[in-house]
Amino acid sequence: MKSVRFALPLAALTLAGCAGDGDLDVSSGVGFTATRTGCPTVAVAEGTGxxxxxxxxxxxxxDSVDVVATITKLRASCNSEGAKIYSQADFEVQARRSNASGARSVTLPYYSTVVQGGTAVVAKRIxxxxLNFADGQNRASAPAKAAGYIDPAAAxxxxxxxxxITRKRRPGDADAALDPMADPEVRAAIQRASFELLVGFQLTEDQLRYNVTR
Structure with missing residues (x-):
């Protein structure tokens, strides 16, 4: 499973042109038709998985480790048809304990956060x-989910x-060979309109430090 930092690269646009995805339509002028969804990228935040x-x-x-747990099997779903874009992340937490003696339950906190533009936290939930360990078993797993809403206008x-991006450019135009995605204004606008739904364990400072420095 891929982890990502809060500072993420720009979300890619899917380009679909009449002559083929990303192709130049020289018969009617040079241009691209850009298709894009407001649904966020869903991932596990680096350092908290x-x-x-x-x-x-x-x-x-x-030798003093008691329990180790990991977020895995992340699956994303999104509904962009309503007044708000609703994104959900379903995942599984898998854990291993050092001492398999006796039945035991361990409750772990996790968070979900909606991030805009790679850095701005729009919402956070805990x-x-x-996890229920059976007597004699050192492994356990449990399902969990997280969700968030996004304003379609912001996306x-x-x-x-x-x-x-979509303006037709005819062969011979000064900007005919220029990629509109290379324009800093275009890239900045795409960045602002890009969202992520990130999940991870709600770690203490000591736990986060351990993950970073181990």
């Missing part, structure tokens, strides 16, 4: 997932930016 619990009173050493490109 796993959590390690240590035995009480022990240090953060390999959830919990409970839409301004009309002037759409015109820059």
């Amino acid at each position: 796993d959590i390690t619990l240590f035995s009480p009173g022990a240090g953060q050493t390999s 959830g919990q997932v409970t 839409a490109l301004p009309a002037e930016i759409v015109e820059k």
Whole structure:
């Protein structure tokens, strides 16, 4: 499963032209038809996709590890037909404990956050997932989900930016061979209108430091 940082690259546009995706239509002038969805990219935020619990009173050493859990099997769904864009992430938490003796339940906190433009947190929610270890078993798993809403207007490109991308350019025009996506104004507008739904464990400072430095 791929993890991503909060500062993400620009979301790619899917280009569909009459002569083929991304091709130049020289018969009627040079141009692209850009298709784009307001649905966010869904991913696990880097550094928070796993959590390690240590035995009480022990240090953060390999022989004092109590439980290790990981977010996996992330699946995204999105409905952009309503007044708000609704994005949902279903995932599984898989865990392993060091001591398999006795039945035990472990509850772990996780978060979901909607991020706009790669850096701006629009919304954040906290959830919990409970893992039930059977006696004699050192592995357990449980399903979990996260969701978020996005304003369609915020995810839409301004009309002037759409015109820059889709405007027909005839052979011989000064900008006929120029990629509109190379225009800094276009790239900035796409960045602002791009959203991510990120999930991860709600870590303490010590847990986050452990993930980063181990």
